[in-house]
Amino acid sequence: MDYRANTRKLGLVQRFRRFLNGLGGKHRCCYCGRSFFRFSKFRGGWDSFSRYLRDVKWTGSDFDHFWCPFCKCHDRERHLLLFFDRLDLWKKFEGASVLHVAPEKGLGLRIEKCHPANYVRGDLFPSREGVGKLDVTQIQFPDASFDWVICNHVLEHVPDDRKALSELYRVLKPGGIAILQTPFAAGLSQTRENEPSVDTDAKRIEFYGQEDHVRLYGTDLFDRIRAAGFQLTLQSHAEKLPDHDALRYGVNPDEPLFLCRKLPVGEETV
Ligand SMILES: [Zn+2]
Helix, strand or coil, rough: CCCCCCCCCCCCHHHHHHHHHCCCCCEEECCCEEEEECEEEEEEHHHHHHHHHHHHHEECCCCCCCCCCCCCCCCCHHHHHHHHHHHCCCHHHHHEEEEEEEHHHHHHHHHHCCCCCCEEEECCCCCCCCCCCCCCCCCCCCCCCCCEEECCCCCHHHHHHHHHHHHHHHEEEEEEEECCCCCCCCCCCEEECCCCCCCCHHHHHHHHHHCCEEEECCCCHHHHHHHHHCEEEEEHHHHHCCCHHHHHCCCCCCCEEEEEEECCCCCCCC
16 A cells, blocks of 8 residues: 655644644654644544454554655554564675565665665556566566565555565565565454455455455464465564654554565475
8 A cells, every 4th residue: 555645745733733742742653753732634534434343353553643744654654664674684685686576665665775785676667766567476587686675555555466576475585584564463364355244445444454455364374474484474463673762763563574484495385
């Protein structure tokens, strides 16, 4: 999903509100370093989403603490920054070949600073300079092209997600790692998809979380990732970031880090 920030120029009242917000210290953005009273909500925040999504324990974006009011980064990229800091992943991008699908701007700037040897940013509908056309189900790069793949909150939009997973696996070098953050319902064992009754934007928002989501993953998402060949390790917020108050940083503490490794030759699982 493209959670593109509204970049239109702020009016005087909005700028004043943002100024007032910036006097607070309850929350802090780990990208721009600003502190403020509140994050901006995604649409109307959780109140505008369905009871169903709460009941099945939606594990994805935090709709109440979504945008940074100053740099417009969103929760999913803030969480990755905190995980990458803690796991000291930044230095591993230096000299590496990195594919970033549907790239988040703030995260992309951080990766650039690490001086990867090759940093490819691609999107099905590219809209920014430096981002090329890329269909995740038909990636135009040879096998074993990348040390790292970052593909966040994309699979839930892709009709043939198994093909996408197999393509992401294919372009990864043996020993390489894909970060595949994907929203799922922790209280649902089986993915909901291809349901004739979920046939309108309103119903897709109610049951899948967004009008352009084609499914709501259950916990069988993890099997789907493994079936593509990846060795999946889920790193939890509680385990890796116990000293980071999720509310303060505007991240979802239930969202784990999806580390998906392509095992070296001879150690493959499939
Ligand atoms: Zn910020």
